[in-house]
Amino acid sequence: MINQRHEIDVTLESENSNNMLAEYLKIRKHSELICSKLETEDYVVQPVEFVSPPKWHLGHTTWFFETMVLIPFAKGYDIFDPNYNFVFNSYYESIGARVIRTDRGNLSRPAVADVYKYRKYVNAAMVKFLSTSIPSDAKPIVILGLHHEQQHQELLYSDIKYILGNNPLFPKYDDLGIESDHFSNLNKWIHYEDGIYEIGHHGDTFCFDNECNRHKVFLNSFDIASELVTNGEYIEFIEAGGYDDFRHWLSEGWEWKKLTDAKAPLYWHQIEGKWHQYSLSGLNIVDPNQPVTHINFFEAQAFASWKGMRLPSESEWEVASDKFIWGKRWEWTQSAYLPYPGFVTAADATGEYNGKFMINQMVLRGASVATPEGHSRNTYRNFFHPQLQWQFTGIRLAK
Amino acid sequence: MINQRHEIDVTLESENSNNMLAEYLKIRKHSELICSKLETEDYVVQPVEFVSPPKWHLGHTTWFFETMVLIPFAKGYDIFDPNYNFVFNSYYESIGARVIRTDRGNLSRPAVADVYKYRKYVNAAMVKFLSTSIPSDAKPIVILGLHHEQQHQELLYSDIKYILGNNPLFPKYDDLGIESDHFSNLNKWIHYEDGIYEIGHHGDTFCFDNECNRHKVFLNSFDIASELVTNGEYIEFIEAGGYDDFRHWLSEGWEWKKLTDAKAPLYWHQIEGKWHQYSLSGLNIVDPNQPVTHINFFEAQAFASWKGMRLPSESEWEVASDKFIWGKRWEWTQSAYLPYPGFVTAADATGEYNGKFMINQMVLRGASVATPEGHSRNTYRNFFHPQLQWQFTGIRLAK
Amino acid sequence: MINQRHEIDVTLESENSNNMLAEYLKIRKHSELICSKLETEDYVVQPVEFVSPPKWHLGHTTWFFETMVLIPFAKGYDIFDPNYNFVFNSYYESIGARVIRTDRGNLSRPAVADVYKYRKYVNAAMVKFLSTSIPSDAKPIVILGLHHEQQHQELLYSDIKYILGNNPLFPKYDDLGIESDHFSNLNKWIHYEDGIYEIGHHGDTFCFDNECNRHKVFLNSFDIASELVTNGEYIEFIEAGGYDDFRHWLSEGWEWKKLTDAKAPLYWHQIEGKWHQYSLSGLNIVDPNQPVTHINFFEAQAFASWKGMRLPSESEWEVASDKFIWGKRWEWTQSAYLPYPGFVTAADATGEYNGKFMINQMVLRGASVATPEGHSRNTYRNFFHPQLQWQFTGIRLAK
């Protein structure tokens, strides 16, 4: 949701409709570019509840513009297909019944070609809408829709990786190797003294409602690592029996470990005595110098405990974030996802955007290789349940 | 499995390889014809455990010929892709690990085009193999493979109907209306005196191992209906509160009813006060003169109890089957699926074909609109768990 | 349910009320004798769904007489406590709401002492009722109630064994060793020629409705073992890898095996390399000369398959039963539990006694060490789901 107090600024940001139109077209195109490397079949499946079929993402982000912008604001707009609301509504209780989440992968129709027709139809209507004088209360919704689509672009990468990486044939997505940058392993500790700091979004640019309000926090003195934990360091943890030593695990993490028989991060396979990992470029030997990824909160916390350290809080992370390089892995923090002081939800459907998920989830900070350009900032609060591994997550230590 | 005692006869039946080759090509082509009306996306999904994705059926039947015929008998045959065994093995414990059944719908690859390539490749090898002198122990396996493929053609119809019929858009499969024949509702009772009868397969033609041996049974006198129960009669049962009167239901049937909140056959929907049903030709008002279908054993048994009658045993059905018309609906019997006297399983993988399923299933007799030409006979024993509704089932009463 | 056609005979059997009264008192006392060796705590627990707490058995059998006899037939009878119907109704849909089966072990009240008060109260009313002229339609219900209580005496033994035998302290029930008779292991094959035989209950004595009607069956020639399979023979099966060879198992049996990781009969434990088994007299080394027990249908069937034989049908068993000794172990047959020709259920609540369970269960014949005196006959049809092991079951082979 757009922070209401920033509404005027947002308008300034997209001062003229042409800018917003260009931004709309660019972002919408990017979703289709991500999917352009898929086979039709890849658009359809949902191998696990938390993954959605790519065609669903393409349809859902389109439905958002149709439902939140075109229907309420664009005069004379004809709904593409009234049944699509049932199919493409994600979790908006206020906008009627919907396919239950676990059933998304059971729907062969609408076909992929129909979803692209839907996108084309809505894009045409949006272009027309954005080419005219936009009502002032529509603008923030359009901007929200664009950031929303960028969030789904990130999910598209995660979900596509899960779909292909859990296929016994291990098909590759492409050869670009976006996950394979090399990283420094010369960690340094960055020190902060105790005192009052400010966190939360400020200024005139866009943010989600959960980043507001900017507020003071008192932090005790802390040290935070300049570098992410590498695969090599994580292999040390595995080889030291980290997955078999309950002392490092939270109780629910230990239950997760026993239930899933986890022995390594997601996508890791031991083949002829060597650790391999599936990346979007296929199955390869693990590179010890790359940052470890696809670990869940339980694993991140157990690793930190094994090192005699801890994960940073989200406040510590945000305060220190201009002293280290971030943006390749979402970084688990030890902070639960809770409202900031003064947080309020919007009265309309966009009020369901963030607030209702503030329970049983942990905050991640930073961004990842899947994050689209222009979608990251150091106040961004991502959040997932502690057992989930399929995001491009990472570990930064604190002490 | 081929009944070993009929092996010679089978050879006679397909006296020259040309006949067998023609039969092979005809049957293989029919599977692809069934699928030719699908969108690519329809080949992929598995909305419920007991349904398989159409592309899986196409691959699995091909895998059967590759694994059971080409690999052991065709000299110099190169396996198409060694990973396909993992993907397309159904339930053969003797032939290695396999994708668990519930995961079939999670596999976007092999793509549909690759499955067709696989079929083409195996077909070419089979054509070459069948054009030469076939080893005598290979012939029964080829014949079994053809009957096996015909069974999957029947499942293709059931599964496609489930995939399309549970989609909120209710897409139609085609306009042929194969389910919509009109039927006489002038039932007559056919009477048999008590005495010794013979059932089970006899003669020189193919049968599955579970149809053997032909054996004597003693039957008490009985009456069996000349006609199937119609939708109109079934609506009477619904309107008389049949789904809410525990007295007519088996205990596990009543639990099924409460758990699923069933109120009518599968694919029935009450829309504006009228019963509609989804058929392969779309969603239409229920025709009271057509035979009721997509009821499970519990529903069939409850209906019979409500009428003060019962379902026939499979022996009664077989004995009387030349006195009535059958072949449009698989007909539930009151017989559990058990071995006939003297039943033995083969020592090789084909021994897993039937015998190991002889528990907790009920026998259905006859055939259905989905049964391919040449695949029905009055000794055929189909079997399903009592809660399953997605086959083209029907009810014939006895007393 | 009482077989209606035998109603007059039943009356003759219990010609005067004094006989019936004596029988009532004797049977009712036996239930309490079985429980007299328990601690109060043992009456309460329900370690698994299919086991009921002993106090529930004591209450339920009492509730049967109160509900089926006293309330409808005894003038001026005051219900002991109207809430008890909710607690002690087992599965009679026609007699109102009831505690769900899995919750029986959650009820600390009524306390054991209260259940005994309930028994005393109902016994007093029954004594009074049976001392007068009993209405002719009440007599069959009283007799049914007595046989019903005897069935629960058998369950009391099974359930008590489960409660104590799954306790980590392995407390013994008593020192009598009722399970430890020695048996001959000199098996002989008893041969029968093919032909028409009669099975089912006949004559004037009591039977359950599922034993009727006596009817003709045609049997093929068969051989049946004079002796039960021993622990020693079963250990051979275990040591030959019987639990790891899928070829001998039904498909659902194999699933059960993998799910439960079964390696031996229920109550068997390998301690320092030796097989021990818990019996009502405590944990002891397995005696190879005693008949194997606490195997389910899947295990019995797999054992028979491993021997190259099969289980007898219930008809074969009944026909041959006067040629061998039986009565120590319930013997699994290869027959599914289905209605006999002409079977009808009673219109009143007793109609729920047997018929509604005729699905997904296998027939056991004979009796067991837990069967009370006077409760066994060779037409008796016991039935359980194929995965259940906690009855005193056994294996007799046929070929």
Next chain:
Amino acid sequence: MINQRHEIDVTLESENSNNMLAEYLKIRKHSELICSKLETEDYVVQPVEFVSPPKWHLGHTTWFFETMVLIPFAKGYDIFDPNYNFVFNSYYESIGARVIRTDRGNLSRPAVADVYKYRKYVNAAMVKFLSTSIPSDAKPIVILGLHHEQQHQELLYSDIKYILGNNPLFPKYDDLGIESDHFSNLNKWIHYEDGIYEIGHHGDTFCFDNECNRHKVFLNSFDIASELVTNGEYIEFIEAGGYDDFRHWLSEGWEWKKLTDAKAPLYWHQIEGKWHQYSLSGLNIVDPNQPVTHINFFEAQAFASWKGMRLPSESEWEVASDKFIWGKRWEWTQSAYLPYPGFVTAADATGEYNGKFMINQMVLRGASVATPEGHSRNTYRNFFHPQLQWQFTGIRLAK
């Protein structure tokens, strides 16, 4: 765990062994007093996973002293029964295998009388041990054991209430009415300005490790209610449709609501149009002036949202706690249960006491009618999963 830094003080607190002995005997006796009103049967059952049988609490608290104090510190101590470790270990991974939590209610043995013998035996050994010069590293463990037993006294009340309150006979526990104090409903708002505050335990008295370290927090200005929300106010929420309006619920709370079909707090029943609630004194009409209780976090949060307010954070609560009366209901906060700055876990088994539960739980502050004398302080951090209702919880609003 004892805060190590306070060890010396703890010694001072229990300066001579006589004091500690007297405290030991008093606290141990209190557990037995709570249970003295039970029937033997009530000690045994476990109607739901999160409830433990009372005899288990009695045994487990005794096991704690035996395992943590007597075995390591008391020379010549003979273990009462080595099997009891398996039965009475709760969650200490470091001390071996244990009965899985859901099986606690399946154990009829050890009998209640045996558990009391166990208590007597361990008490005698502890009296002997505490009458001599206690090793300095044993003292903190004894004190921890006493606080541990007090925590189980609170659970005893909650669990006994659940056992009796979910029995269809609604037996009362006693007539004392400890839940029925009348409360003022004249709420006042207590205001605090923003600034740095300190929270966490300080001083020389006992605390659990999770209350340390005392540390600074920055709080924004806030108002907190002087009174708890009453039943009357909660009925307004119910009658305004609060349970049917998704807008007030967290997403997982709404799922909980739909799954359980919750319409009111636990133990509430609508009987002839009036709300009744089960308390330890039986089933009675809800008193509108008493504080609402047995609501979970989801309900507390939804109520606060409906009022346009929120729950306090644990810091706010602690800071303001000397301005209002507390101690009758545990009060939900909006704080997730997380480590305080500088929190460390002990290296020995007591390190499993608190830290490993710091995920997916919400903090409750205060105390309740079930809290034993001397066991409450304003730094105490209780914690439960957000869906649990069976504690004596309450709601205090903030804004």
